[in-house]
Amino acid sequence: MATNPSKPIVVWITPCHSYRPSFSSRSLGLNYTIKSFRFDDVKKPSFIDINPNGSVPAIQDPNTDITLWVSGAIYQYLEEQYDTDNRLIYPTLKEKHQCNQWLHFQMSGQSPYFGQCGWFQHLHPEKLPSAITRYANEIKRVLGVLEGVLAAKPADAQWLVGDKMTFADMAFVPWNFRLSEVLLQPWDEVWAGTPHVRAWHERMVALPSWMRAMEIRARLMDEQGLQWNGVPKGIETFTEYEAKIAAGET
Known part of the structure; x- marks a missing residue:
């Protein structure tokens, strides 16, 4: 087992977002507590x-008296500090840097493009079809990159690096999990042309650690009365939500 911190690591989240640290911590069996606000x-x-x-x-x-923000930095810290039996990392030079490469691709390629598509699809105050198309196309491009890599691997190689799931694989799960909502497409249509990516994703969302993180997410969202996109129930647009926040009405 991984080295377990004696005092719980405090994970700060808002209920709709940011389940990477809890996914990683639970996968490693770490002592942690969630601060939902x-x-x-x-x-x-x-x-x-x-x-x-x-x-x-x-x-x-x-x-360790360390405070960190940005999910990629948190992933690397938790693995380097506590994954002493290398469950989700590789200590070897080549594989270590390949994992870091994929993490950087997730942070620079997947997260911003998928997030911008979600924004223009659901939250921007006016519909901009050109922006929606641009970012939807970028989602497909990123999925295509992953598909090409996974499809080229031997049949028994199911992960981005080496022969086991690492934090590099796990980093992609939260945004891929929300693709049907982001793209406004049925689940089967989301994965059209990327069967290897779908199988890879579904292996991870079937993990007890991910399912438990989603159970906690659902409970915390319900406690705050939030819709799937993080906007409180009864508020139609994010612009309306921002106005209520500014006026101190939430």
């Missing part, structure tokens, strides 16, 4: 003191 408060001093960028996730590890 309202999206309204991400730019307020109490959280800005933890993350000056005012975004989730963030972690505080009392065992």
Whole structure:
């Protein structure tokens, strides 16, 4: 088993977002606790003191006195600090840097493009078909990159690096999990032309650690009365939500 911190690592999230740290922590069996708070408060001093960028996730590890934000940095920290039996990492030079390569691709390629598609598809105050098309095409391009790599591997090689799931694979799960909502397409249509990516994704979302993270997510969203996109029930648009936040009405 991984080295377990004696004091729980504090994972800061808003209920709709940022389940990478809990997915990783639960996969490693780490001692952690979730601090769930309202999206309204991400730019307020109490959280800005933890993350000056005012975004989730963030972690505080009392065992090392380290505070970190940005999910990629959190992934690397948790694995390097606590995955002492190399369950989700490789200690070898080649594989170690290949994992880091895929993590950087997820942060620079998947996350911003998928996020922008979600924004223009659902939350932007006016419909901009050209922006929606651009980012939807980028989603397909990123999925195509992954498909080409996974399809070229031997039949018994099911992961991006080596012969086991690593944090590099896991980093892609949260956004891929929401693709049907982001693209406004049925699940089967989302994966058209990328059967290897679909199989890879479905291997990971079947893991107990992921399913438990989603159970916690559903409970926390229900406690705050949130819709699937993180906007409170009864509020139709993100612009309306922002206006209510600014007016102190939420």
